[in-house]
Amino acid sequence: TIDGTTGTLDVTINSDRDADMVGGIDINNSMITSSGGNVTLGGGANPLTDFAFDAVGVTLRSAAAIDAGAGNIVINGQGTGVGASADGFRLINSSTLETTSGNITIVGNASTTGGTGSEGIILDSGTPSITTASGAITLTGTGATSATGNTNFGVLLSGATITSSG
Secondary structure, X not given: OEEOOOOOOOXXXXXXXXXXXOEOEEEEOOEEEOOOOOEEEEXXXXXXXXXXXXXXXXXXXXXXXXXXXXXXXXXXXXXXOOOOXXXXXXXXXXXXXXXXOOOEEEEEEOOOOOOOOOOOEEEEOOOOEEEXXXXXXXXXXXXXXXXXXXXXXXXXXXXXXXXXXX
16 A cells, blocks of 8 residues: 555655566555645656556556546556467456546556457456546557457456546
8 A cells, every 4th residue: 555645745656767668567456645745657767758568557446546636647658478468558346546636647558469259448347437426537558569369458347337427
């Protein structure tokens, strides 16, 4: 757990700092609360625009949660696997992303050599959710381009909730 309850906390997780295209992010049954600070998950020289790279670039699983309050959430994930499910970003098993007024921006690219079921962004299993009271939500996904099969979506939602009430 990363907790900014005593004050605003900017959180940056940069898994591929050396930009060698190796290093993903997997947040499992954990919580990040930034109390209005920005939360950035990515890689390279600038994780705001560069990607975390791995078989799956970025995964939040098993009720993992990010709550940025008035801060923004930015996630950049690039899948690098050659088999099935070489996803850019996964929000699964009832995991959540939430802000009050901050924006939520996710860019996910499946591996260009990924197999069937390689999505850019996938929200699946349980009831994953992305919620903001007044911010914008932007999902930009690119599915595997060289894979065979018919399930290489840019963005795949299954049992998920995306809500912006502002």
